[in-house]
Amino acid sequence: MATQYEPYGNLLWKALCKVEKIIQGIKDILTGEGIYLFGFCGVSDIKDIFLFEKKEVLKNINHAISISYVLSDKILEEIEDAPTPSYAFHYKGVNSLLDIAALKVCAYIRQNGFDAIPVPASHIIDWENQKALVSHKHIATRSGIGWIGRNNLVVNPRYGSAIRFATILTSMVLPESEPVSIDCGDCFDCIKACPAGAIKEKQADFDHKGCFELLKDFSKRPGINQYICGVCIKACAGERR
Ligand code: B12
Ligand code: SF4
Ligand code: SF4
Structure with missing residues (x-):
């Protein structure tokens, strides 16, 4: 009978094969849901800042999966200097899809014996400071x-900022993706587009308050009903570098 080469010893080799298989299963679920952009990272050094009420729930959680859906370029095309009702509806649909995909991945990971926590696309836990359980941008x-x-916003080299996120936290050990090492360079497209004048040359100078005040106004318009805008997404949609 032929023996297979097992370089790390039988048990470790089997464990590695199992993890590979689960990762493939996760990829299959995500692509089946229309999510083609995702990555993995470690969170053991940042999980203290996550806003869970009981920090113990994060005891064995040391990895995360960032999943993102690419927004419709045609819906973004209609946006000029304010959100449209179609964008508002798209926003809600994409959030639901991301939340469901995250729930499916969590169920699958748990079925395979690991812990997994879904972090929804748009759930605010601290309303005063407008903070979520976990920052999707940080994980992405x-x-x-x-x-x-x-x-x-997070800018992807292929899709620009036309992407929305959800996050899955897990006890499963995942391979960690390499962070992107490029930046905006000499592009300034979004600065002149922002109707609140909130975007500055340096990201650190971004005017959160100015942006938020305008989004509050937009939310009162017919068919909008939430804090959305989309103008800086449209300005940064598509290939970037
Ligand atoms: C509350 C909220 C808002 C508030 C802002 C409050 C705030 N201070 O962030 C308001 C209502 C104003 C808002 C506006 C918008 N939002 Co909003 N929002 C959120 C939400 C629900 C929570 C954000 C949060 O917790 N902020 C707290 C701070 C601490 O974190 P942060 O800003 O996310 O990230 C900072 C840190 O993590 C840090 N960081 C990032 N990486 C790293 C790495 C290291 C090493 C370190 C140390 C730090 C660090 O820098 C980041 C930027 O300052 C997130 C969803 C989520 N769970 O993340 C969506 C989210 C950020 N929003 C999003 C979007 C698209 C928008 C809007 C365009 C509205 C719209 N949909 O049309 C505008 C854009 C405004 C802008 N240009 O930034 C997307 C961003 C997608 C992207 N491509 O980046 C998110 C991720 C929702 C999603 N599911 O995709 N939003
Ligand atoms: S979401 Fe905020 S930063 Fe982006 S264009 Fe609208 S007002 Fe400007
Ligand atoms: S539009 Fe240009 S400057 Fe603005 S975030 Fe995108 S790449 Fe950066």
Whole structure:
């Protein structure tokens, strides 16, 4: 009978093969849901800042999966200097899809004996400071999806900022993706597009308050009803570098 070469010893080899198989299963679920952009990262050094009420739930959680859906370029095309009702509806649909995909991946990981926590696309836990359980942008940059652009959003080299996220936290050990090492360079497209004048040359100077005040106004318009805008997404949609 032929023996297979097992360089790390039988048990470790089997464990590695199992992890490979689960990762392939995760990829299959995501692509089946229309999610083709995702990455993995470690979170053991940043999980203290996650806003879970009981920090113990994160005890064995040391990795994350960043998943992102690419927004419809045609829906973005209609946006001029304010959100459209079609964009508002698309926003809600994409959030639901990301939340469901995250739930499916979590169920699959748990079925395979590991812990997994879904972090929804748009759930705010601290309303006063407008903070979520986990920052998807933080996880996405660590997972190699893109960099934080002048518009204060994650910019992917292929899709620009036209991407929305959800995150899955897990006890499963995952291979960590390389962060993207490029930046906005000499592009300034989003600065002149922003109707609030909130985007500056340096991302650190981004005017969060100015942006938020305008989004509050937009939310009162017919068919909008949430804090959205989309103008800086449209300005940064498509291939970037
Ligand atoms: C609350 C919220 C808002 C608030 C802003 C509050 C705030 N201070 O962030 C308001 C209502 C104003 C808002 C506006 C918008 N939002 Co919003 N929002 C959120 C939400 C729900 C929580 C954000 C949060 O917790 N902020 C707290 C701070 C601490 O974190 P952060 O800003 O996310 O990230 C910072 C840190 O993580 C840090 N960081 C990042 N990487 C690294 C790496 C290291 C090493 C370190 C140390 C730090 C670090 O720098 C980041 C930027 O300052 C997230 C969803 C989520 N769970 O992340 C969506 C989210 C950020 N929003 C998103 C979007 C698209 C928008 C809008 C365009 C509205 C729209 N949909 O049309 C505008 C864009 C405004 C802009 N240009 O930034 C997307 C961003 C997608 C992308 N491509 O980046 C997100 C991720 C939602 C999603 N599911 O995709 N939003
Ligand atoms: S539009 Fe240009 S400057 Fe603005 S975030 Fe995108 S790449 Fe950066
Ligand atoms: S969401 Fe709108 S107001 Fe806020 S930074 Fe982007 S373009 Fe400006």
